[in-house]
Amino acid sequence: MKPQKVAEASKTVQKSDGGIVKEKKEKRPWRNKVRKLAKKKRLAEERATAAASGQKLPGQKSGDKAKRKNKKKKNKQNEETQNDDESESGQGKVVKEEEPQKPKMKAVVSMEEAQQRMKAGRFRYLNEMMYTMSGADSMxxxxxxxxxxxxxxxGFAEQAAKWPNHPLHQIIKWLAKQSGKIVLDLGCGEAKIAKAAGHLHQISSFDLVSQNERVTACDMAHLPVESDSADIAIFCLSLMGTNLHEYIREAHRTLKMGGVLKIAEVSSRFTNIKLFVDAVQKMGFKNTEKVGVYCNYCIRRNGQLRKCTGCKMIVYCGAECQKLDWNQHKAECKAILKHDGIADDGIRLVMRLACCWAKKEFGEVTLDKETRSLSTLEDHGDKINELAEGFLQQYKCFSVKEFASEDIVMKLFKIVAINSFALNNEFGSAIGIGLCIxxxxxxxxxxxxxxxxxxxxKVRLHPTTSDVPKSLNLATHSYIDELQPIAVRKKLLKEKYQFDCECVGCTDEERNQKMEAWNCQNCKHWIEASDKAVCSKCKTSITVDHVEECKLAEASATNGNAHVAREDIPIQSRVNIAEKILTVAEDALHKHNVLRLTSLRVLYAAALGSKNIDKAYDYGMQLLDIHSQYQQQTDIAIIYLKYGLSQVLIAKGEKKEALPMLAEIQPRFAELHGADSEVCTNILAAIKMISK
Structure with a gap:
């Protein structure tokens, strides 16, 4: 502590032994007070000047941290002062006893404020409850x-009042631009959409509880609405519950062909928005934003695409592409305007083929002295008539002009169902379907x-091996995902394509056995899935207990994969089942057993979506290991997988490990899509960055 100034006279205090001691009185006691006031005023002026100029005074402290520091310093000074006083008391000074401090009174909360806090707490509880319960339980x-x-x-209304923009207002503005639609407002609250736009449209409002005469109380998974009856279904901040996939499927049931599903949700609700959008599309919807990414004629992507001046949804590179496509787009353009939406890829392709059929443009080609055309392609006669009839009803709902009879439309559907294939972009993602005669x-x-x-x-068949087929008759490609057990492959081909497969893949006995192999309980080498299997490596015969364990894992994977593969089910539910399947399969199914693939693909996609890079790398490497057992390194399937894994390695910080993988696949992509393609440009940029 600083030494105390010498006092000059005045006080007299009594000693503990009864004697009297005189203390000097402080000289001009008002002087220190004046000096303190002057210093305080000067500091206040300096702080005001600094605040106006946005500067900070040297040594100036701010915020709670500074307050805590000053308080700590003051307490320390008080303690030292008290210690000095106590030590001097032994020399004759009298220590003044401190008055006991009064307990601090807690801030009094008004009844109104307490009620507000209770309401806010209850709202948070109810909000969390609705996300973790099914719609039926909430109702x-x-x-x-x-x-x-x-x-x-x-509580929701109080929260929404603070938002700068409410999606409900945007939806009402969108509805105001049209009229005469049948609209379903699902999870409507007070039915504000019906109140604002009810004079323009026929709006039905549904929620768990009816708050007024406009609202019908029901579970959104079971709407009291006829199938194919609505033009628009809206979920505005109402996709809540563990069974929201059932809500979306129910909306699909009620919508007409070409109907529109509007979803407005908080983006933070989803681990990965892309996965959610993909899942919605798998339920029968089409993301109209994807249509606006590629030119509708040349199927190329660039940043200067222009919308069709008619429908305002289909886009083109420029006037030339639009002119070349107009003959086939004309009918679709009118249908889009009528329905304010785009049909699925199957309907769009059949509508275009119907235009060609009406003009007798069959696209005839001659191959090995055989003439092929649209009219000669395989359609399997009456074998898939039931599917064709269902398609016809959907087609009629969307089409606004008849170019062909119902029989021709059904025939074209069967031709497309049997002869079409996925149209993939240069990154391997499906963006549509195509047909090449x-x-x-x-x-x-x-x-x-x-x-x-x-x-x-342009479309071509790219060889998967160095042994290039010399003619189209010798070329083969897979109509299905070929990395499945042989019995599953044969069943799929028989049901859809009406033939019994006896290809080289089906007759390769060792390859098929390895695809369905079990683990040797001794050395983990692959063994045949049989009660009498003997390991070819360690010669160990399979035990009865291990047979039961392997059969259980096999059944678990077969049954569980059917659930895991359904993209209309919440991703977390699929992830949980996939993890359990792999846990059961760990010691039973061999690491190259193809029954592992479905679970690994879902877990890989989910890990990428949640940005769990370590898990994504682990699952991706397991996928690559299985694919490499049955596909060549020059196969496109392997190349696309390696591209994805190289991006994971870069995100993981292991750029040097990614470099050889990128260098390996870059020439392959250049051969496939050209050296100036987007994917090649990305790879070269990554190689350049890592090399530096």
């Missing part, structure tokens, strides 16, 4: 306690020697 809860539903909506001649194989590759409007 039952609110029917028993209607006040809880009112509390939830009041020439390449439809290529046969199927479960061990194909070519893959179909698109580059704009």
């Amino acid at each position: 039952e809860y609110f029917q028993k306690d209607p006040d809880a539903f009112q509390c939830y909506h009041n 020439k390449l439809s001649k290529a046969f199927h194989s479960c061990n194909p020697n070519t893959r179909i590759v698109f580059s704009g409007r």
